[in-house]
Amino acid sequence: MATDPIHPPPGAHADWTIPQDWACYSPREHQVWDELFARQSAMLAGRASAVFLKGLDNLRLSRAGIPDFEELSERLYRQTGWQVVAVPGLVPDAVFFEHLANRRFVAGRFIRRPDQLDYLQEPDVFHDVFGHVPLLSDPVFADYMQAYGQGGLRALNFHALEKLARLYWYTVEFGLIREQGSLRLYGAGIVSSFGESVFALDDSSPNRLQFDLERVMRTRYRIDDYQQSYFVIDSFEELLHQTAEADFAPLYRRLESLSDISPNAIIPSDRVIDRGTQAHASCKH
Numbered sequence: 001m002a003t004d005p006i007h008p009p010p011g012a013h014a015d016w017t018i019p020q021d022w023a024c025y026s027p028r029e030h031q032v033w034d035e036l037f038a039r040q041s042a043m044l045a046g047r048a049s050a051v052f053l054k055g056l057d058n059l060r061l062s063r064a065g066i067p068d069f070e071e072l073s074e075r076l077y078r079q080t081g082w083q084v085v086a087v088p089g090l091v092p093d094a095v096f097f098e099h100l101a102n103r104r105f106v107a108g109r110f111i112r113r114p115d116q117l118d119y120l121q122e123p124d125v126f127h128d129v130f131g132h133v134p135l136l137s138d139p140v141f142a143d144y145m146q147a148y149g150q151g152g153l154r155a156l157n158f159h160a161l162e163k164l165a166r167l168y169w170y171t172v173e174f175g176l177i178r179e180q181g182s183l184r185l186y187g188a189g190i191v192s193s194f195g196e197s198v199f200a201l202d203d204s205s206p207n208r209l210q211f212d213l214e215r216v217m218r219t220r221y222r223i224d225d226y227q228q229s230y231f232v233i234d235s236f237e238e239l240l241h242q243t244a245e246a247d248f249a250p251l252y253r254r255l256e257s258l259s260d261i262s263p264n265a266i267i268p269s270d271r272v273i274d275r276g277t278q279a280h281a282s283c284k285h
């Protein structure tokens with residue numbers, strides 16, 4: 001999400017999509033995908049949500065090489081009516097929401113270099129496809145993402161994007177879920193990151209707090225390091241119920257008079273699962 005130029009760059013369609021040009025990936029680029037895939041899928045067994053792991057499997061994402069969006073979209077479409085389309089990078093908010101509202105997930109087509117396996121600032125095809133697409137094969141999460149797109153278009157009118165973006169951040173990108181009594185990962189920013197997929201679940205530094213919609217929408221977030229707080233949902237059904245079925249207009253109005261909460265803070269009304277030491281953040285130089 002970004003608020004850049006209104007016009008798509010040269011070569012892009014009016015909706016900002018571009019061809020993936022799958023045939024143009026080099027063997028080396030496919031190899032980067034394979035390495036990342038092998039490393040993350042080994043790491044995520046027993047750590048990622050069963051729903052995510054099932055999606056990886058039934059979308060056949062384990063096949064060698066960067067996925068061909070057309071083929072992937074065909075399989076995904078049959079399951080939940082979603083498709084994956086390529087874009088040149090960040091797209092304007094309204095464009096992003098419009099795609100989601102129409103069950104199209106926009107993905108970067110470039111892949112990181114071999115020396116960037118651990119960290120990358122911009123989302124590449126590994127983050128976008130490995131991280132985000134498996135959950136789109138789940139009917140409930142698929143509905144949540146579409147509703148989020150519709151909600152985004154609505155939030156533009158309320159000038160409430162900053163608040164709504166926090167919901168995306170703390171669920172779609174960095175969410176945790178409780179499954180059979182233990183915490184599991186589902187946020188794309190975590191499951192696509194080697195370091196954060198351990199940190200988010202096992203490190204004593206971050207807070208782990210029960211998800212609360214209003215609380216999340218008040219909470220600022222870090223884009224330059226691991227999160228200082230993660231929010232835990234009980235199920236995707238519950239998340240969908242609390243968001244898609246609620247009218248955010250009164251909530252946006254109420255939020256205007258409520259202060260923001262720091263990424264590391266715990267407030268009296270929180271249901272605390274783990275109170276973090278915050279050692280990670282404070283020991284950085």
Ligand code: PHE
Nearest residue numbers: 147148151243244246247248
């Ligand atoms: N129900 C929200 C609204 O009234 C939209 C929304 C749905 C937002 C799902 C996020 C997730 O604006």
Ligand code: FE
Nearest residue numbers: 123173188189
């Ligand atoms: Fe993402």
